[in-house]
Amino acid sequence: MKTISIIGAGIGGLTSAIYLQNNGYNVKIFEKNSHPGGKMDIIQEKGFKFDTGPTIVMMPDVYKKPFTDSGVNYEDYFSLERVNPFMDVITGEGKVALSSDLTDLAREFEAYDESEMLGFLKYLTDIYGKYINAKDNFIYKSFRGPKDFFNFKTLWHAYKLKTFSSSFEAIQKNVSNTNLQYLLSFQTLYIGISPFSGPSIYNIIPMIELVYGVWFIKGGMFEYAKALEKRFLELGGEVIYNSEVTKIVVPQNKHVNGLLINGNLEKSDAVIANSDFPYTMTDLLDISDTKKGKYSEKKVQSMDYSMSCFLLYLGVDTKYAExxxxxxxxxxxxxxxxxxxxxxxxxxxxxxxxxxxxxxxxTFAPQDQSALYVLVPVANLKENENWSTEVVTNFSEKIIKKVEKELGLVGLNEHIVYQSIHTPDTFKNKYNSAYGAAFGLKPTLKQSNYFRPHNKHSKIDNLYFAGASVHPGAGVPIVVTSGELTAKEVMRDL
Incomplete structure (x- = not known):
């Protein structure tokens, strides 16, 4: 039986593990922290519980896939509930309750003008067609070499995506009101890129919200990480926690031999790195740059990185009905x-x-209390590394005041009984995210699809990658897909 070692019990690593273990491989996951999930993490303090990473569930069928594909009913592992209206968005013109109900959407767009609803429907038609193209020809397809992309059929599909304009510019072609344009463009921030510079293909994110809806996992997002771990263990896999990998062992710079953990060699037939790709290449691969292929240390440092997040986790001794x-x-x-x-x-x-x-x-807070999660998009550490104690203190006080005032949460500051803060430094130190980038490599046109790091190393035999910084990209459903693609690449070789 072939032995596979996986670095990290994040969502991509757990997904790969389920597929491989279910297909007869002997899989071990080595995780430096004490629990699964990676950035899909949790804080539990003073009766409060906080999801610390992803919070918005889209594309629920993808969440279900590792379970259904391994022969079980996902409902035995986690529970989904649809949320609609799914989000309140407040702009200078007031509050809009975003809904995936077409009747509600028509009401919002027609309040500006019927032409705006017509433009919205044209936008949906255009981006839905591109979504089908991307899904069938890029998202669910892995790449190994130039021939996988540079062929007439694939290039024709790439051309039809017409991704050379930004997300915002593409929306402007159909919707003229600035407020509505913002409502259809801010979602690119979910994967750490500006709508004003990110490729227009990422307009599929608001389309997916509005067409397929937004969901909630009962008990929170961490329950999904636990569900993946449970399924993997049921299949006979093993997760070794508090075990930090310090090196991927590659004798003669050619073929993976295993992992170095606490000074000991863990031999394996193949390695999947679910650790952040830039960290893997610069810190775990102790080989010459020429043997690393395209991604030398200099190349990795020069790549574009997504934005980061400033996060406040606030336990408050009241509930805000509004x-x-x-x-x-x-x-x-x-x-x-x-x-x-x-x-x-x-x-x-x-x-x-x-x-x-x-x-x-x-389940998130004691009775009549609340666990609030406040996220502010900020620069990564490559653009701004100043997160001194003074900066953190001042910024957190400022954000709490803004939330209290602009959302009308009367007395918020006085009701806080527990507080924790994550900054870009947290992403760097706790999750080994290069430059504290919360979403990994920025999904620019030059860092997407074939041009994003592949799921299999081009020069080192039996070394594979899963996670947000590799193909197909960031966002929980896409990282789940990354894990599946990577497992299939391993099975293709072994």
């Missing part, structure tokens, strides 16, 4: 806000997102 599950407050000058992030400026008037699971799930 605060729903998901709320986004957009900056008064959204374009300037995103420009500041891209250039390393700490925004003076930042956009922010509030997740309030206590609105629909009582």
């Amino acid at each position: 605060l729903n599950l998901h709320t986004i407050k957009m900056a008064n000058n959204f374009e300037k806000n995103v420009e500041d992030i891209d250039t390393g400026v700490l925004p003076e008037d930042p956009s922010f997102y509030v997740y309030n699971p206590s609105a629909i799930d009582d």
Whole structure:
């Protein structure tokens, strides 16, 4: 039986592990932390529970896939509940309750003008066609070499995606009202890229929200990580926690021999690195740059990295009836806000997102209390590395005041009984994310599809990659897909 070692019990690694273990391989996962999930992490303190990473569930069928493909009913592992309206978005013109119900959407767009609803439907038609193209020809297809991409059929499909304009520019072609344009463009921030510079193909994100809906996992996102771990263990796999991998062992710089953990060699027939790709290449592969292929240390450092996040986890001793599950407050000058992030400026008037699971799930906080999660998009450490204690303190106080004032949460500061803060440094130190980039490599046109790091190393035999920084990209459903693609690449070789 072939032995596979996986670095990291994140979502991509767990997914790969399920597929491989289910197909007769002997799989071990080595995780430096004490529990599964990677960035899909959890804080449990003073009766409060906080998801610390992803919070918005889209494409639920992808979440179900590792379970159904391994022969079980996903409902025995986690529970999904649809949320609709799924998000309150507050702009300078007021609050919109975003819904995946076409009747509700028509009401919102026609309030501006019937032409805006017509433009919205044209946008949906255009981006849905591109979504089918991307799904069938790029997202669910792995790449190994030039012939996989540079052939007439694939290049023709790539041309039809027409991704050379930005997300915002593509929306402007059909929708003329600036407020509505913002409502259809901010979602690219979910994968760490500006709508004003990110490729227009990422308009599939708001389309997926509006067509397929937004969901909630009962008990929170960490329950999904636990569900994947449970299924893997049931299949006979093994997870070794508190085991930090310090080196991928590659004798003669050619064929993977195993992993170095606490000074000991763990031999394996293949290795999947679910650790962040840039960290893997620079810190875990102790071989010459020439043997690393395209991704030398200099190349990795020069690549574009996604934005990061400043996160507040607030346990409050009250409930705010007016605060729903998901709320986004957009900056008064959204374009300037995103420009500041891209250039390393700490925004003076930042956009922010509030997740309030206590609105629909009582397991997150003591009775009549709330566990609030506040996220502010900020620059990564490559653009701005100044997160001193003073900066963190001042910025957190500023954000709490803004949330209290702009969402009408009366007395919020006085009701806080527990507080924890994550900065870009947290992503760097706890999750080994290069430059503290919360979403890995930025999904620019030059770092997407074939041009994103592949799931199999081009020069080193039996070394594979899964996660947000490799193909097909960031976002939980896409990382799940990455894990599946990587497992299939391993099976193809072994």
